[in-house]
Structure formats: C-alpha cells, structure tokens
Amino acid sequence: MKKVVTILILIFILSCSSGSQNLETENIDLKNKLDTLERQNLEFNEKLNNLLRQNQDLQEKLKTLTEFNDLLETENLELAEKLKALRK
Numbered sequence: 001m002k003k004v005v006t007i008l009i010l011i012f013i014l015s016c017s018s019g020s021q022n023l024e025t026e027n028i029d030l031k032n033k034l035d036t037l038e039r040q041n042l043e044f045n046e047k048l049n050n051l052l053r054q055n056q057d058l059q060e061k062l063k064t065l066t067e068f069n070d071l072l073e074t075e076n077l078e079l080a081e082k083l084k085a086l087r088k
Helices: 004-088
Strands: none
Touching: none
8 A cells, every 4th residue: 555655656746847847848938939029029119219210300301391392482472472563
C-alpha cells in the first residue's frame, strides 16, 4: 500500500513539474509576443508622429496659400476698380 501511495505521490510531483514547465514555456511565448507588440507600437507611434508633422506642415502651407490668395483677391478688386475708372 505504501508503494502505491509513494508511486502516486511521485506521479503527482512529476505532473506538477511538467505543468510548471508548460507554464514557463507559455510565459516565455507571451513575453516574446509582448516584446513584438511593444516594437510594433513604437513603430506605429513613429509613423503617427511623422504624419502629425506632415499635417502641421500642410496646415502651415495652406495658411500661407490662403493669405496669398486673399492678397490676390484684394489686388484683383483694386485692378477691377481701376479698369472701371479708366473705362469711364
């Protein structure tokens, strides 16, 4: 009877250590996946920052073009008034 109990205890201990090794392997896999996700997150953040910089540059260019367009419209109105005065 003692031998049976001893064998059962040994089987239990071996199965526990096997389960522990599986958990360690799974833990390593999860850490690797986390590292991969962190790298991807850094890459996406860099791309996002680049896009935000490009967006800011485009907004500044749009502002400059809008100001230039306003100047051209003002000049166009002035020239139209001068032309109208010349035709009289």
